[in-house]
Amino acid sequence: MAGKNWDRVPIDAQSIDAPLSSAAVFLVVTVANEQSAIAKICSTLGELDDLIKNVGFRDLSARLSCIVGIGSDLWDRLSSDKRPQELKPFAPIAGAVHAAPSTPGDLLFHIRSERADLCFELERILLDSLGNSVTVVDEVSGFRYFDARDLLGFVDGTANPTGYDLPAAAIVGDEDAGFAGGSYVVVQKYLHDLGAWAQTPTPLQEAIIGRTKIDNIEIDDDAAPRKSHKSLATIVDAGGIEHDILRDNMPFGRPGQREFGTYFIGYSRRLWVIEKMLQRMYVGDPPGAYDRLLDFSTPHTGTTFFAPTRPTLQALVQAAQAKPKVP
């Protein structure tokens, strides 16, 4: 995986380590109750590779990629036997001041490209193919903002794992051999209060994030009275090992509606690592000392998925298609 040559395009479906992009679409749908809806989504997912190629081949330099994540309930409907060890619905969190809701979602499509029109086109074709077997519950078009800054003005994504550290953090290994190569995906759609943020002095903003704003240097806040976002999101286990995740957050917004957001997406080899980050952000460390980023950022969604490898996805949909139909 590390050292992969991304000049070889189109990019395979389910490439967790596909390159970061200038544009992205985050599409979350639920699947209707009828058995015919399962048949429909299986036939679309069965053709996913071709659908990506049909759009992606039209401009290879735009590096179109797409990852499908499957939610816990849908997983049970598709497969009665094997499931990823940690897969479960997003657990809502109620901190003393801020809460993270859990919202529905059976399928996530994470579409990335250098061109927004390719993201749009793949989303359009996917939804056309899925037809009324699905209901769109959330749809966000994200864009890269200047030097990878979020709308709060901070460079977002710097501490992401790279090289061999990337699969070690983001890709399931031998600990769950049947699902090795896949990844747990958690998404949350945040809306920001940019007015209140603008009233916050830059040194305080930097203490909240844990990095300097202009030049993106990490701030050592070990001795600070309150931990920063980056420190609360740093997970070290009892053996002193740090556990990272792979993030590809994107800004989105509609200034005319005063809507300014960050779409958080995290890929992890272990779901518990993201859950622990969220606990530390919302409950705080020590409890009460929550992440002050949340005073300016409110989550409107929260959903967990598992993104299997291409072969596992294909095997899953083929097995579901072969299952005897319940009358």
Ligand code: HEM
């Ligand atoms: C409003 C939503 C969010 C914004 C605007 C945001 C922004 C940032 C920024 C600016 C950084 C510092 C630069 C970097 O390393 O990327 C950062 C670090 C990080 N964030 Fe977030 N973040 C958000 C939500 C989350 C959530 C929900 C999680 C986890 C569940 C998370 C996990 C992390 C991690 C793991 C780091 C790196 C920590 C380290 O330095 O090792 N973030 N975030």
